[in-house]
Each structure stands twice: as structure tokens, then as C-alpha cells.
Amino acid sequence: MEYLGRKDFIKSAFKTDIFKFRIGDLAQMTGVSTRQLRYWESKGIIESLSREGEQNARVYNYATYHRVQLIKDYLDEGYTLQAAVGKANDIMSAFAGFADIIYSAVQGVDTIDDQRMVDLGYFDAAKTQRLWASIDDNKEVHYHVKPVEDEQ
DNA sequence: GTTCTGACA
DNA sequence: TGTCAGAA
Numbered sequence: 077m078e079y080l081g082r083k084d085f086i087k088s089a090f091k092t093d094i095f096k097f098r099i100g101d102l103a104q105m106t107g108v109s110t111r112q113l114r115y116w117e118s119k120g121i122i123e124s125l126s127r128e129g130e131q132n133a134r135v136y137n138y139a140t141y142h143r144v145q146l147i148k149d150y151l152d153e154g155y156t157l158q159a160a161v162g163k164a165n166d167i168m169s170a171f172a173g174f175a176d177i178i179y180s181a182v183q184g185v186d187t188i189d190d191q192r193m194v195d196l197g198y199f200d201a202a203k204t205q206r207l208w209a210s211i212d213d214n215k216e217v218h219y220h221v222k223p224v225e226d227e228q
Numbered sequence: 229g230t231t232c233t234g235a236c237a
Numbered sequence: 238t239g240t241c242a243g244a245a
Contacts, residue, residue: 100230110231111238132245133231 090179092138096125099134106144113144121147121161143168193220 103110116122117134122143124134136144143164150160183195191210199205199221208220 098230099232109238111240114232115238 090175090182092175095138095141097136097141099136102136102141102144105141106148108144108148116144116147116157121157188220188222198224 097105099110099113102108102113108116113122113134117124122136122140124136124140127134146164146167147157147160150163151157155163181196183197186193186195186208188208193208193210196207196209199207203224205221205223208222210218210220212218
């Protein structure tokens, strides 16, 4: 695993693809047995990264962790494995690009008028205004459009 | 100690 | 799917 450094702290907070897990880790995290994980992989339901090391052990990424957890949840709800995989595929395709957009959209943070604000980048094509978001105690998000001049 | 494959219940 | 064996 790598650490991206302080400069990219905010971005690295969303950089989940640097996480790598072994089959034992994944089994503990999701409650899915190692036997099941190997079986699912043999069926093409999940994939592991290229193997490394003398043990030739499987390595899973963060996306696979989410996929396994998703399938496991549907399994617990009573779906068959096949149906659970179908459900998981639907959800994952619906959310395709979601993380990338959030990752790209967030530019940084700042404190404006004693309020914590998240910088969401330019609001208009002319780049004269910027979009900020704050969140209150009730977890309600508020948006603010501010002229670029104000911050400089 | 952990993981791998294959085999059997 | 669980569990075990024998090997890496």
C-alpha cells in the first residue's frame, strides 16, 4: 500500500483503489468464507488481481470488497447466488462513474465566514463564480455560489 | 501463520 | 458449502 502524502490528503481520502486485501482479510470483512470466495472466482462472479509472492496468493481490490459485500447482503436477504449477483450488477452499473465524479468534483476545503466549506469548483463556464457546499448539524447540505474575486 | 488446489461428505 | 489433506 502506498501513502499519497499530505499535499494530496483530501484526494487520497477518496483514493480507495490503493487498498489491497488477501482472501483471509476479505472473508473477515464481509463474512463470506474463503471457500465461497474461491468458488465465486471460479464462476467468474468476482475477480482477483494478478497474484504475487511465493504463495501465489490472491489479491483483491476495494471494488471487489464492495462487490462481495453487496452480493453477501442480497444472499442474506434470501436471494439465490445467481439472483444476488444480478442485483449486484444492476446496482454497480447504476453507480458506475459515481465515485469518479465525486473524486473529480471535490477541489478542496476552506473556511468561509466561520463555516467549513467544500470547494466544488467553478460554477459557470466563464469561471467567474465558484460553487461551495457546507453541511449543518442536521447533516443537511447547503450550496453557495460565490464570485471568484472574493477569495483572492 | 496463511493460502493453494483437489477431493469428499 | 464446510472441512480436510499435503504442499508452498
